[in-house]
Amino acid sequence: MSSIDIEISEVGPRDGLQSIDPIMPTEAKKRWITALAAAGIPEIEVGSFVPAKVLPQLADTAELVVHARQIEGLSVAVLVPNLRGAMNALAVLPHKITVPLSVSETHSLKNLKRTHAQVLEELRAIRAAIDELPTTERPKLEGSLSTAFGCTLEGEVPLDKVLEMAEKLAAAGCDEVGLSDTTGFASPVQVREYTRQIHQLLGREMLSGIHLHNTRGQGLANVMAALDAGLTTVDASMGGIGGCPFAPGASGNIVTEDLVFLLESMGLKTGVNFERLMAARKVLAQALPQVELYGFTPEAGLPKGFRPATAQSGG
Amino acid sequence: MSSIDIEISEVGPRDGLQSIDPIMPTEAKKRWITALAAAGIPEIEVGSFVPAKVLPQLADTAELVVHARQIEGLSVAVLVPNLRGAMNALAVLPHKITVPLSVSETHSLKNLKRTHAQVLEELRAIRAAIDELPTTERPKLEGSLSTAFGCTLEGEVPLDKVLEMAEKLAAAGCDEVGLSDTTGFASPVQVREYTRQIHQLLGREMLSGIHLHNTRGQGLANVMAALDAGLTTVDASMGGIGGCPFAPGASGNIVTEDLVFLLESMGLKTGVNFERLMAARKVLAQALPQVELYGFTPEAGLPKGFRPATAQSGG
Numbered sequence: 001m002s003s004i005d006i007e008i009s010e011v012g013p014r015d016g017l018q019s020i021d022p023i024m025p026t027e028a029k030k031r032w033i034t035a036l037a038a039a040g041i042p043e044i045e046v047g048s049f050v051p052a053k054v055l056p057q058l059a060d061t062a063e064l065v066v067h068a069r070q071i072e073g074l075s076v077a078v079l080v081p082n083l084r085g086a087m088n089a090l091a092v093l094p095h096k097i098t099v100p101l102s103v104s105e106t107h108s109l110k111n112l113k114r115t116h117a118q119v120l121e122e123l124r125a126i127r128a129a130i131d132e133l134p135t136t137e138r139p140k141l142e143g144s145l146s147t148a149f150g151c152t153l154e155g156e157v158p159l160d161k162v163l164e165m166a167e168k169l170a171a172a173g174c175d176e177v178g179l180s181d182t183t184g185f186a187s188p189v190q191v192r193e194y195t196r197q198i199h200q201l202l203g204r205e206m207l208s209g210i211h212l213h214n215t216r217g218q219g220l221a222n223v224m225a226a227l228d229a230g231l232t233t234v235d236a237s238m239g240g241i242g243g244c245p246f247a248p249g250a251s252g253n254i255v256t257e258d259l260v261f262l263l264e265s266m267g268l269k270t271g272v273n274f275e276r277l278m279a280a281r282k283v284l285a286q287a288l289p290q291v292e293l294y295g296f297t298p299e300a301g302l303p304k305g306f307r308p309a310t311a312q313s314g315g
Numbered sequence: 316m317s318s319i320d321i322e323i324s325e326v327g328p329r330d331g332l333q334s335i336d337p338i339m340p341t342e343a344k345k346r347w348i349t350a351l352a353a354a355g356i357p358e359i360e361v362g363s364f365v366p367a368k369v370l371p372q373l374a375d376t377a378e379l380v381v382h383a384r385q386i387e388g389l390s391v392a393v394l395v396p397n398l399r400g401a402m403n404a405l406a407v408l409p410h411k412i413t414v415p416l417s418v419s420e421t422h423s424l425k426n427l428k429r430t431h432a433q434v435l436e437e438l439r440a441i442r443a444a445i446d447e448l449p450t451t452e453r454p455k456l457e458g459s460l461s462t463a464f465g466c467t468l469e470g471e472v473p474l475d476k477v478l479e480m481a482e483k484l485a486a487a488g489c490d491e492v493g494l495s496d497t498t499g500f501a502s503p504v505q506v507r508e509y510t511r512q513i514h515q516l517l518g519r520e521m522l523s524g525i526h527l528h529n530t531r532g533q534g535l536a537n538v539m540a541a542l543d544a545g546l547t548t549v550d551a552s553m554g555g556i557g558g559c560p561f562a563p564g565a566s567g568n569i570v571t572e573d574l575v576f577l578l579e580s581m582g583l584k585t586g587v588n589f590e591r592l593m594a595a596r597k598v599l600a601q602a603l604p605q606v607e608l609y610g611f612t613p614e615a616g617l618p619k620g621f622r623p624a625t626a627q628s629g630g
Contacts, residue, residue: 150618184618188539188577214611216577217577217610217611218535218576218577218580218611220536221539223536224539252611258532261531262503262532265502265533266503295532296529297532300531304466304467304468304469304470305471
């Protein structure tokens with residue numbers, strides 16, 4: 001297996017599918033996840049452990065974790081809003097559990113129906129539950145700082161508040177924190193500065209990933225800033241599907257296909273094969289013909305004579 | 316007038332309108348140009364001096380130069396493919412004349428129907444014609460290195476060839492050279508490296524601007540690289556209309572509206588007022604209702620509590 005410079009974490013099966021009305025059949029999701037992994041995507045967030053009545057689109061998350069865990073080399077991630085969800089997740093042992101905490105408490109109350117103190121309380125309980133597992137089975141616990149760059153309800157979110165919450169997530173037992181531009185407000189200057197400050201505060205190993213939106217077309221510009229700041233994992237969604245359905249006016253993840261092209265064109269290995277990625281896109285398109293898939297590179301194709309970094313390393 | 320950190324050169328009236336079939340009425344073009352200038356756009360490429368039978372959409376370029384020159388503070392630019400076009404341009408005195416030279420000679424033959432030697436010969440003649448004008452009336456002469464980052468016909472275009480052509484443009488009497496990603500092949504690594512090398516070769520004052528496409532969604536990521544490398548002028552097109560109609564498979568300029576948001580969100584003053592820019596977009600949309608306008612920021616609106624850099628300087 002070739003080495004990877006930048007890890008793309010595909011969030012389409014979670015962030016994408018939770019944002020659209022039609023429910024993708026479980027067997028189609030499995031085919032899609034298999035195709036994504038076959039294209040070389042190293043990590044997939046396969047779903048979220050929320051009550052089926054809240055998000056019926058993701059009711060089969062446990063079955064998808066079991067399926068995805070059988071794929072050699074794939075890191076299987078899930079989102080979990082609370083302890084109850086975490087217990088359901090731990091029953092099927094994903095490799096990574098992400099718990100969101102909205103830095104904007106207004107958004108936290110609206111989205112998770114919890115204050116910061118309540119989220120941190122749940123996190124400590126989740127940490128304890130994880131620690132009861134044998135060492136080799138413990139998933140990595142990530143606390144995700146959502147609305148870190150601004151909130152559709154509160155507007156500006158102060159950097160100090162982001163740092164305070166990052167510190168509290170670490171103190172509550174998170175193995176890692178993540179930055180999330182839930183609302184599509186982030187500027188490259190913010191991405192660089194916030195990353196630098198969290199690295200100073202908690203150490204570089206505590207923040208490696210970022211979740212960026214393309215709400216105002218600035219998604220890949222922010223990726224440039226993230227690379228500058230030394231981040232090595234970037235979330236993206238095939239066809240750009242998804243966003244945050246609870247933040248009014250916010251929509252649009254970074255398109256996986258365009259991110260792969262950008263990184264590979266810069267000589268950064270993603271481990272992803274573009275043709276096989278297009279095959280995975282076809283699986284998605286066939287399963288959800290009524291959903292619009294975005295992306296420039298799928299339309300334009302690769303440039304004539306294009307040599308992706310991954311291919312050059314023999315990956 | 317507030318100072319400007321990054322100058323947006325609006326190419327929609329030329330690059331945009333030449334790429335679409337419907338012909339925008341001259342009076343509507345004038346209203347659009349006036350509205351763009353009123354929004355604070357500092358430079359507009361109003362048209363191209365090509366035969367009307369080749370591009371009937373731009374047949375009124377001379378009249379538009381005369382109109383735009385009456386707008387206080389606006390830099391009026393035009394494209395010119397040859398000496399004949401330059402003579403027509405000089406009759407109405409734009410502030411800037413850009414002559415494209417395709418670094419890919421295959422593309423040059425197909426696009427301009429000229430070899431490199433023939434384009435350089437025309438350039439020397441244009442230089443001589445400009446120098447016959449009184450000093451205060453002479454437009455700036457820019458040689459634009461098109462297909463600098465790759466060609467849909469030749470594939471890879473070597474950096475050495477780009478540097479050789481940049482040097483020849485300077486020797487032929489250009490006041491400035493420009494880099495152009497005609498085909499949407501450019502990566503941020505290329506943008507940084509090519510800019511650095513041309514700056515070393517010819518001096519920083521000889522290269523300040525870049526024309527980037529968004530063909531594979533990488534437009535604003537490349538803008539980040541251009542800023543890093545110290546470029547201060549970026550071409551963009553309102554609604555992202557246009558591209559290069561002669562390069563098969565290439566389409567899509569950077570969207571002016573999204574570029575303004577990106578730069579202003581980074582604290583870089585463009586001098587552009589977003590609301591007035593939206594008013595200019597409305598003028599365009601009303602004049603060409605059949606043409607699809609792109610752009611994320613116009614759809615999403617500005618973030619809640621957003622403070623543009625330009626407004627903060629009182630501009």
